[in-house]
Amino acid sequence: MLININPKLPMRDKKATREFYMTQLGFQEFGSAxxxxxxxxxxxSIQIHFFEFKELNPKENYGQVYIRTDDxxxxxxxxxxxxxxIHPNGQLEVKPWGQxxxxxxxxxxxLLTFGQSI
Structure with a gap:
């Protein structure tokens, strides 16, 4: 039985990634190590993991996560x-698929997409 999923995304700079997720999105670092x-x-109840990829070209990164919310x-x-x-093509709107x-x-x-069923 599957019970959870924790996506792993690439990051170039751990400090910058930590800062963005904690300051901009309100996440906390998980674990003490x-x-x-x-x-x-x-x-x-959402966890996202990141692995270092210093050579990553951000404009060639296709990492995406869809996160459901109730608010x-x-x-x-x-x-x-x-x-x-907010992504220039990702303003808050109702999509044809009911989200x-x-x-x-x-x-x-x-790319982080947040969605709520309507």
């Missing part, structure tokens, strides 16, 4: 209040 070249962050309006407003840059969604790019251009 500081692994070289690896980072784990958590918010509510998308409040999350969106919180990110706006934090001055988080209200918005997207952000992290410092390495991993």
């Amino acid at each position: 500081d692994y070289d070249g690896y980072l784990m962050v958590q918010k509510d 998308i309006e409040n999350l969106y407003q919180t990110l706006l209040d934090n001055k988080t840059r 209200k969604e918005f997207s952000v790019l992290d410092p390495d251009y991993n």
Whole structure:
């Protein structure tokens, strides 16, 4: 039985990734160990892991995660209040597939899409 999923995304700079996820998105670092070249962050019941890839060209990164939420309006407003840059093509809107969604790019251009069923 599958019970959970923790995506692993590439990062060039652990400090910049940690800062973005904690300051802009409200995540906390998961665990007490500081692994070289690896980072784990958590918010509510969502965990995202990162592996170091210093040679990553962000404009060629196709890392993507779809995160479901039950309060998308409040999350969106919180990110706006934090001055988080919303993806230019990912403003909050209702999609034809019955989801209200918005997207952000992290410092390495991993695409995070947040969605709520309507």
